[in-house]
Amino acid sequence: MSDSPLSSESPDLCLASGSPRRQALLTRMGVRFVTVAQDVDEQVLADESPEVFVIRLALEKARAGLSGRPTPDTPVLGADTAVVIDDEILGKPQDADAARAMLERLAGRTHRVLTGVALVDGEQEATRLSLSSVSLRMIDPAEIEAYWASGEPADKAGAYAIQGLGGVFVEQLEGSYSGVMGLPLFETHDLLGEFGIAYQRHWATEAR
Numbered sequence: 001m002s003d004s005p006l007s008s009e010s011p012d013l014c015l016a017s018g019s020p021r022r023q024a025l026l027t028r029m030g031v032r033f034v035t036v037a038q039d040v041d042e043q044v045l046a047d048e049s050p051e052v053f054v055i056r057l058a059l060e061k062a063r064a065g066l067s068g069r070p071t072p073d074t075p076v077l078g079a080d081t082a083v084v085i086d087d088e089i090l091g092k093p094q095d096a097d098a099a100r101a102m103l104e105r106l107a108g109r110t111h112r113v114l115t116g117v118a119l120v121d122g123e124q125e126a127t128r129l130s131l132s133s134v135s136l137r138m139i140d141p142a143e144i145e146a147y148w149a150s151g152e153p154a155d156k157a158g159a160y161a162i163q164g165l166g167g168v169f170v171e172q173l174e175g176s177y178s179g180v181m182g183l184p185l186f187e188t189h190d191l192l193g194e195f196g197i198a199y200q201r202h203w204a205t206e207a208r
């Protein structure tokens, strides 16, 4: 378990995620949180739709974080992001060849990005789904090589990051920028509201 920059007082929730993007987005909301470890198998099940897959994984990550929370009543947030093209789920690339293949496939086309978010507290469980459409421009092979060499694609679903260098490939986005980045702010706010987590009370005392 590690502390967020805002967690000198008791946290609003635990974030069951090792993703620095999710930590940054939750920090941006002004939520006070601690991170807890989770190690969930990210295999897609037979005949599982992308919608069901991201919600299932978000829930499994959140549930896996329950044992690491600082107090028995701290809620745990989990999320999962998938890039979907031709009804196929693209996860994080295993190596340069996989990243190259993903980017060649995504370039010049429109794909979907789904992020599932789940909040659990040991009794109550709730989920939200964020759906976006992203169109990437054509990307030439030299650009793909240079992009892989930057190190950015390695830990990103679909082998690109809209918030990073990969932003230069994004011609159009319909949906949620934060959802594509890994934690949709609108849906996360909504979930926190359902659990009565009044995190916005911190806004007045935060340096911005």
Ligand SMILES: Cc1cn([C@H]2C[C@H](O)[C@@H](COP(=O)(O)OP(=O)(O)OP(=O)(O)O)O2)c(=O)[nH]c1=O
Pocket (backbone or CB within 6 Å): 016, 017, 018, 019, 021, 022, 042, 061, 079, 080, 081, 082, 083, 092, 113, 155, 156, 157, 158, 160, 161, 162, 163, 180, 181, 182
């Ligand atoms: C499409 C896209 C994905 N991503 C990232 C978000 C997620 O971190 C990652 C998808 O992998 P996930 O399996 O959703 O998450 P993770 O393994 O990084 O983190 P954790 O399970 O510990 O919460 O891809 C971007 O950062 N930018 C993008 O534009």
